[in-house]
Amino acid sequence: MVETTQKKWYVLHTYSGYEDKVKSDLLSRAQSMGMQDYIFRVMVPEEEKVETVRGKKQEVEEKIFPGYVLVEMVMTDESWFIVRNTPNVTGFVGSHGGGSKPSPLLEEEVNRLLKSQGQPAKEDLPDYEIDETVTITDGPFEDMVGKITDVQPDKHKLYVSVDMFGRATTTELDYDQVKKFEN
Structure with missing residues (x-):
């Protein structure tokens, strides 16, 4: 290889x-x-x-x-x-x-x-799973923590639910807009 x-x-x-x-x-x-x-x-x-x-x-x-x-x-x-x-x-x-x-x-x-073109810059992207916790690194929800509600690996998109004003709000994000949550 x-x-x-x-x-x-x-x-x-x-x-x-x-x-x-x-x-x-x-x-x-x-x-x-x-x-x-x-x-x-x-x-x-x-x-x-x-x-x-x-x-x-x-x-x-x-x-x-x-x-x-x-x-x-x-x-x-x-x-x-x-x-x-x-x-x-x-x-x-x-x-x-x-x-x-x-x-x-x-x-x-x-x-x-x-x-x-809606493609990732790097081919070796992490595998995300539903209910996994992630930190948003880019966009209007930057630095917020949320749970993944849907994964679309072919489009490199995630749907993440974040808590805003006591309500769950779902947002669509690219793979490169999130990172796995670290305690």
């Missing part, structure tokens, strides 16, 4: 319109070629937009960076080759050609982007 501190995020340039195909192809190639310890998450950042079509408003998912895909990976000759030779990938952004390795994204950029 590779040390996870070597994991970095890189940007791939793809043919426009093939971002989702590249994502699924890359994940299946990593699986079939035994590269799960080198190629981790693949992301196509999107945002919701409201469009008016024939007089009706509807929400659509729009790609933030058309023609680009982000991949979290450990850069080795083999992982670089597999990613670079995935169909519809034209290359890495930040690579100077001639087989040179690309530059990874800065940690702050990645964290901001992941948060905007």
Whole structure:
């Protein structure tokens, strides 16, 4: 197993319109070629937009960076080759050609982007359980202690009940807005 501190995020340039195909192809190639310890998450950042079509408003998912895909990976000759030779990938952004390795994204950029996509910055998040006591570390309920009433690990969301003015109030929080309670 590779040390996870070597994991970095890189940007791939793809043919426009093939971002989702590249994502699924890359994940299946990593699986079939035994590269799960080198190629981790693949992301196509999107945002919701409201469009008016024939007089009706509807929400659509729009790609933030058309023609680009982000991949979290450990850069080795083999992982670089597999990613670079995935169909519809034209290359890495930040690579100077001639087989040179690309530059990874800065940690702050990645964290901001992941948060905007509702994903955690780090994959190894704690397991939270219903009725577990946590301390809220961010937001309007900061420094309050509450009990978890619901956990949605796929969305990295928790519902925490806190006591406000003698009443139980439930709030939705991200995993990174709480920490396990310490006496």
